[in-house]
Amino acid sequence: MGLIDINGLTKRFEKRAVLDELTLSINAGDRIALIGSNGAGKTTLFRCLLGHYRYQGDVRFEGARTARRDVGTLAQIAFVPQLPPPLRLPVGDLLRFAEKGAGASAALMQEIAGKLGIDLDEIRNRPFYRLSGGQKQKILVTVALARDADLLIFDEPAANLDPAARAVFIDLLAERKDCSMLIASHRLEEVASLVNRVIELDRGAVVLDDSVVDRLKAGVFRQCRIGLANAHPTFGAALLDWGFTETDEGRHYAGKIPAADTLRFLGLLSRYASLIEHLSLDTGDTGKG
Ligand SMILES: Nc1ncnc2c1ncn2[C@@H]1O[C@H](COP(=O)(O)OP(=O)(O)OP(=O)(O)O)[C@@H](O)[C@H]1O
Missing domain, CATH: 3.40.50.300 (P-loop containing nucleotide triphosphate hydrolases)
Structure with missing residues (x-):
């Protein structure tokens, strides 16, 4: 019941x-x-x-x-x-x-x-x-x-x-x-x-x-990589807030998204979709290593 x-x-x-x-x-x-x-x-x-x-x-x-x-x-x-x-x-x-x-x-x-x-x-x-x-x-x-x-x-x-x-x-x-x-x-x-x-x-x-x-159990992550055509300070700062690391003078970012936060993260990406040249969001990473 x-x-x-x-x-x-x-x-x-x-x-x-x-x-x-x-x-x-x-x-x-x-x-x-x-x-x-x-x-x-x-x-x-x-x-x-x-x-x-x-x-x-x-x-x-x-x-x-x-x-x-x-x-x-x-x-x-x-x-x-x-x-x-x-x-x-x-x-x-x-x-x-x-x-x-x-x-x-x-x-x-x-x-x-x-x-x-x-x-x-x-x-x-x-x-x-x-x-x-x-x-x-x-x-x-x-x-x-x-x-x-x-x-x-x-x-x-x-x-x-x-x-x-x-x-x-x-x-x-x-x-x-x-x-x-x-x-x-x-x-x-x-x-x-x-x-x-x-x-x-x-x-x-x-x-x-x-x-x-x-x-989306706690402890499960997705590995995310983002490539931008040009650096964008606001988007970059938002990604750093998510714990991403930045390379290539703010044009490449990599980080781990807790699986349970995927939807919230995609909400952020949707605001900056036109800036994104490359995006990968891989599942299956348990966050170890
Ligand atoms: N009192 C009513 N008399 C006649 N038709 C109604 C009545 N209330 C709702 N409907 C119709 O029922 C359908 C579903 O409406 P409902 O308000 O449940 O949708 P909803 O999913 O909540 O939409 P929204 O996201 O716009 O709030 C609509 O086509 C609406 O026109």
């Missing part, structure tokens, strides 16, 4: 199947990046799990069938939607509700919001819907992370965050080792270091289910 067992889940909107006989098990401790192009069905899957929609098929949370808006199940899931709801209530009321109704710790909310760059006392009297997109997302992330949930479901949680807040947010998620995570993201490289499993949806079906943890 998994944390969540989904069997033959089909969701139709006006006869069109947006989720099509989807079958998937999520185990306790899984930290999943859910990827897929726009319209693939990620949000719809979340909303079925959360009981927001009627659907066909079987969805179980810890073995029990989830009914629509099942209070017991929802108490164990912290959800941050892609689009914050247009709540008219003041932020202070929302935080009080999160504390009394959803078990969020007030002290933890204060601390997490501070790390994300939000002073809760300053915005306590402002209606939630009048905050900026990023501020709303920070408040919802704060509430979710201050709850003692078994499962975090985040739908593009960093979409509206500035780069500094994104980095803090990823660190905050990395600190949460006690719960399972299901994170929809269009930036796999951003969440790659957090997850042990990548699931790709395409037109409502699972087309990739990759348990990275088995292949």
